[in-house]
Amino acid sequence: MDKITVKDVSFSYDKERDALSHVSFQIKEGAYTTIIGHNGSGKSTIAKLLIGLMKADGGSIEVDRLPLNEENLYAIRDKIGIVFQNPDNQFIGATVADDIAFGLENHQIPTESMQGIIETYAKKVHMEAYLESEPTKLSGGQKQRVAIAGVLAMKPEILIFDEATSMLDPQGRSDINHLIQEIHENETMTIISITHDIEEVAMSDHVIVLDQGKVVMEGHPSEILLKEKELIDLHLDIPFSLKVAHALQKLGMPVKECTTMEGMVDEICRYAMKD
């Protein structure tokens, strides 16, 4: 079933150039979808439209078959949780526990049940040992994990990551990528991740590629990530494993092309054994 349907949506910030131009796509319920495109391709604009921060100039957006309009705005926002790029801009509590509690307080969850909820979600993001820590004592990756816990505690049906790892160091990035994988495996929610990280894309179920406000490619990452020429023309990266496959092919070794490092290592071993 489609969780989100975006139909013929256009949007312009300045009425001169379209940030999004006749964009249509569907997001399947429970799927992990990544959206990629270079800076300025319209990725983040989509996130802002989905949560109703801005209104599309044309077209329609449906979430759970509810049309996104003023009447349904709050019902739809209740379904969606979003994690933004900058860890420092979304930490508002004095401690980790306070920060996770913020959303719960807004939803008038009784204080006595709050402690249990906070601990449950801190555990989910592996931050249970830091409940009383202040944000200044946390790394960027840890702050992002707390932000994710706060969002998860709201039990959203849809979780959006808007370049949630692009300001983190490699350790933080890999922690968050693993956490997204865990959430995808253990929870039922629909995940949308707007990202530059081609290795993250390789882990997702579906990828949507944007360029100049248009959807230019869409499909399973194992197909899309093999389109080397198209990706390079779009100023996107290609998976490292694909570069290796091409280098080997150039030397006369007909190995299969893979989109993940593990897959490529297996393929090289398989090829070497066969000979």
Next chain:
Amino acid sequence: MPIRYEGLTHIYQEGTPFSYLALDDVSLEIKEGAFTAIIGETGSGKTTLVQHLNALLLPSKGKLQVLDRLITADQKPKQLKSLRKQVGLVFQFPEYQLFEETILKDVCFGPKNFGATEEEARDMAVKMLKLVGLDESYLDQSPFELSGGQKRRVAIAGILAMDPQVLVLDEPTAGLDPQGAKEMMDLFVELNKTYHKTVLIVTHDMEHVLHSCDEVVVVAKGKIKKQCDVTTFFEDVELLKQLRIDPPAVIKMREALRERGFSLGKDMLSIEALAKAIQSEVQKHE
């Protein structure tokens, strides 16, 4: 003349309950004309280390020689202005520091401050904007209407317009898309190789270190853990593990294949070299 740290210690908020030892008796020499990467985990002291280079921070103990200037603990260096002209420091997210109405005015601010005439500043600004990839059509635009990557280019042009001998960049590619980051790194390589500027870059991206830099300095807990050339550094897999460094993809794949029984030398640092080594391994078994 090189850059030389001698027994440099930096303590933030010294003498208060919040006192924090950020650099601990650091001695280090940075080669003139080299492209040096400063790496280490978040909070290791990388930024503190580089902010001493134009006396933005002063040592709590020890001293630092930068070009012809000696910066010591007990006295504020004289002629700070000329030091800051020679050592250009680009902060993290420099685009947050743009402030002028037009891109031209923003880039001219530095050189004018250092005594250039209106005309000289303009010439320099036009030249440097071109170097960072922004042509003359941008001059009269507001810097705030640009994309994030373009804003960062303007901010870097502003530093370059002062024609510094030493360029220090603190995580200059953070938050850029892969293509933008690559173009940015290529620009720094050009500044280093063609314009002979000494370049220091604080980074977490080991791909950039491997492909663009000459030297590596590893900072951990306020101390220098290691300093060597890039090739030697990436050959030492044990050290990378010990320092909890996420190695470049080519090294990850090389190690994964070695674990599966391939005998590959540790000097495979490019895809081509790795592919050739795999080929000769496969042929050996035929």
